[in-house]
Amino acid sequence: MSNVFVLDHPLIQHKITHIRQTETGTKDFRDLVDEVAGLMAYEITRDLPLTEIEIETPVAKMKSKVLSGKKIGIVPILRAGLGMVDGVLRHIPAAKVGHVGLYRDPETLKPVEYYFKMPNDISERELIVVDPMLATGGSAADAIDSLKKRGARRIKFVCLIAAPEGVKYLQEKHPDVDIYLAQIDEKLNEKGYIVPGLGDAGDRLFGTK
Numbered sequence: 050m051s052n053v054f055v056l057d058h059p060l061i062q063h064k065i066t067h068i069r070q071t072e073t074g075t076k077d078f079r080d081l082v083d084e085v086a087g088l089m090a091y092e093i094t095r096d097l098p099l100t101e102i103e104i105e106t107p108v109a110k111m112k113s114k115v116l117s118g119k120k121i122g123i124v125p126i127l128r129a130g131l132g133m134v135d136g137v138l139r140h141i142p143a144a145k146v147g148h149v150g151l152y153r154d155p156e157t158l159k160p161v162e163y164y165f166k167m168p169n170d171i172s173e174r175e176l177i178v179v180d181p182m183l184a185t186g187g188s189a190a191d192a193i194d195s196l197k198k199r200g201a202r203r204i205k206f207v208c209l210i211a212a213p214e215g216v217k218y219l220q221e222k223h224p225d226v227d228i229y230l231a232q233i234d235e236k237l238n239e240k241g242y243i244v245p246g247l248g249d250a251g252d253r254l255f256g257t258k
């Protein structure tokens with residue numbers, strides 16, 4: 050699992066416990082997903098390059114580091130991925146945001162893109178693809194296929210909860226993509242839900258059923 054990073058900081062674990070609970074309502078669920086995404090942004094951006102500049106403190110001149118301005122794109126997979134965008138953006142406000150929406154045609158089983166809008170320079174950006182749940186791995190792999198077809202070269206995938214099946218599938222399909230997650234659950238059930246999971250992340254974020 051060399052390209053899988055489990056971000057199991059106590060603050061993240063605490064918040065994930067509340068996210069999972071049935072009694073957590075829409076507002077709290079949304080706020081917690083946003084907070085966890087923000088905490089995860091910390092680790093995901095650990096390898097951002099820095100450059101040294103000359104500054105002056107009230108006491109002395111010194112050299113100090115700032116981000117070297119690497120271009121970043123955040124790509125939520127519609128619709129649940131939207132819940133993670135603001136949390137990540139809070140830490141990297143200069144990032145651009147692209148959106149991808151797709152479903153599997155039930156007859157051909159081929160992915161159908163119903164929405165795809167990216168910044169026009171995705172080949173120069175590091176893309177952070179976000180979706181709270183990595184279940185079968187099908188939509189994550191298909192979304193990443195779509196991005197690579199348009200020239201994306203550097204991609205990270207970030208989710209809150211993953212099923213082992215989804216991690217394996219995504220690793221097989223895209224071994225070059227690092228996967229960041231907070232917790233790996235037991236399995237998928239026959240309906241494709243992660244067990245124990247948290248239910249349908251999109252419905253819980255947006256208060257739909």
Ligand code: URA
Nearest residue numbers: 184242243248249250
């Ligand atoms: N998507 C969800 O929102 N929940 C799951 O358990 C699996 C996929």
